[in-house]
Amino acid sequence: MDDDVRHPAPGLLQVGSGVTAVLDAVRSAGGRPFLVGGCVRDALLTPGSRPADVDVEVFGLDLDRVAAALARVGRVDEVGRSFAVLKVRRDGEDIDVSVPRGDPATPLREAARRRDYTVNALVFDPATEEVVDVVGGLADLRAGVLRHTGPAFAEDPLRVLRGVQFAARFGFRLAPETAQLGRDLLPAHADLATERVWGEWRKLAEKGRYLSAALAVLVDSGWLATVPQLARLSGVRQDPRWHPEGDALTHSGLAGDAAAVLADEAGLTGDDRTVVVLGALLHDLGKARYTQHRSDGRITSHGHAEGGVAPVEELLTSIGAPAALVSRITPIVREHMTAITTGGRPSAAAVRRLARRLEPASITEWSLVCGADHAGRGTGSGPNPAASWLEVAASSGVDERAGRLLLRGSDLVALGHAPGRHFAPVMRAALAAQDDGEFVNHAGAVDWLARVEADGRLARLLAEGRQRAADRG
The missing domain is CATH 3.30.460.10 (Beta Polymerase, domain 2)
Incomplete structure (x- = not known):
């Protein structure tokens, strides 16, 4: 030696x-x-x-x-x-x-x-x-360079993805010769065990601070092709009025960078940090399909939030993300435009309904992704539009996650109604009333049911339920 x-x-x-x-x-x-x-x-x-x-x-x-x-x-x-x-x-x-x-x-x-x-x-x-x-x-x-040590690197192609997560953690870039080796190894990605692939993505999300650097390594190595849903954002133009930073892929990386900072400031770790970081990185996947260039020169992407759910599910499943994480990230993606499209200060009822739509994700996780979206626009970055939603949630006692339905099927049975699928319309109406703040505990739910029975709505809702049950056979 x-x-x-x-x-x-x-x-x-x-x-x-x-x-x-x-x-x-x-x-x-x-x-x-x-x-x-x-x-x-x-x-x-x-x-x-x-x-x-x-x-x-x-x-x-x-x-x-x-x-x-x-x-x-x-x-x-x-x-x-x-x-x-x-x-x-x-x-x-x-x-x-x-x-x-x-x-x-x-x-x-x-x-x-x-x-x-x-x-x-x-x-x-x-x-x-x-x-x-x-x-x-x-x-x-x-x-700040990631360079392979020698020929043995090629014995395990997963090492390319290790480079991606190292870039996310340290902000490093790939050496040109290592980038070329990564391109040579791209076909071997198909043979990697999904569990090992997820292991690298999980570290990226749990520990990464430089998601834009990770994207650069994916691009340089050719391994962006292993996540085609994300690769389709490359070259997708955005309206420079709102997104002066560049194309949708550039924005995704910058949003990921911002999400890492916000998640760390919030003290998030483990799966909670993963939800926010990957939610931000993937929030705009729908733009690949929903971006339109108008005749007046404007660029729009109406519907991209809802349209992004399917490609996000596909990508996360392909890299081996656990179903429990997928179920938390997708509603955040679907709702990431809510604070913008609703406008103004929301009502407590609107916040309750959002909390229910976000389940099993939380309003805080959603707000951090929204904040990262707006902080990841280069010179066009701005304040978090979801801040007022968090304020209303706090001031009106809305829980982080939507509460369970307070009305019970046994409450209808107590009124002499036989249980069955025809209870469904009543339960939906009760849930809407609960979200509107008409009651906040079980006793209030029972009082609400009594009022609904007294004014004749209960009979109509039960009749609707019986008809739907009959139509379904």
Whole structure:
């Protein structure tokens, strides 16, 4: 290892007692441990921070001897013998410990060249407190470039998507030769397991801050073609009066950037952040079909919000998004123009109805996407038109999500009506009255039902229900 390029970095990585115990155990068994991968990259990007996840690579010992040494440290689980990875739990820390694939005597230089990008191939030697750089990763990190380490990159085409999510997280761009390799690997996308594809998209949404950079990597690598619903926005012109930033794809990236900021300011994490970031990134997919160029020179896209639901469902399903997330994102896309088209300050009833249409998404998630839409217009960016809807929701006691129907079928039965499908029109009328604020609890719902019975509407609604049930057979 004498020809490795080493750079002194005292104090670069401050690790916990669990990692220290792992390092000591490996050394006692005759191995040489190094800290590798994201923990080194992130420590260099944000000096002084303590890594949340630590990966240790061991040279000089085979996997069985490493496992035996670590058994004295804590619980050891084997998570991938084909990749020679062990997970150790100690002092509340989860530490991944690996050996180079193949021969444990593999040189450090060769092991580094089997990693995906040069910025992830940086190694920290805890014994000497030096960063070992054998592939030019430090220069690429300073330049914000994602460059593949060598021919081994092509062994796993998913690494292209890893580059997309790294771009989303760090704002990096793709090196020209890596972009060309990505285009060469495009046909292999069809063979990737959907679960692995979603894993990269999920990280993009949960951790990404530079969605426009991620789109640039998708474009440069040719992998934008893997999400054709999004690719169709490229070149779709927008009315420069409202969208001076450029085409619909450019706007989508900028909206994604804004959504990441707004979601972080709101303290969102996990699925909640994913809903807002992907909702913003995909909110305008309907423009690919609904954009029209009028004879007076204006560009319109009437109906694109509702028309965007189907392509959003298609895209999210194709990348493996869980159905529960799809069901939250699509109503936000469908309703993202509501605050603009309604105009003025909404009534409490309008906010309640919106909350019901948004289920299972929340008004706050919807408002953040609306805000990102308007903040993602370059010099045409403006305030969030959904702000007044949130104010009305707060001042009138409207819940984040629409409440359940307060009237019960048993309330109709108590009046002597046999249960059945003919109750449906009554329940719909009760729901509308509830959203209008005519009652706010079950007792109020029962009083409303009594009034409806007294004025004859109940009989008419039940008759309507019986007729519909008969027509359906």
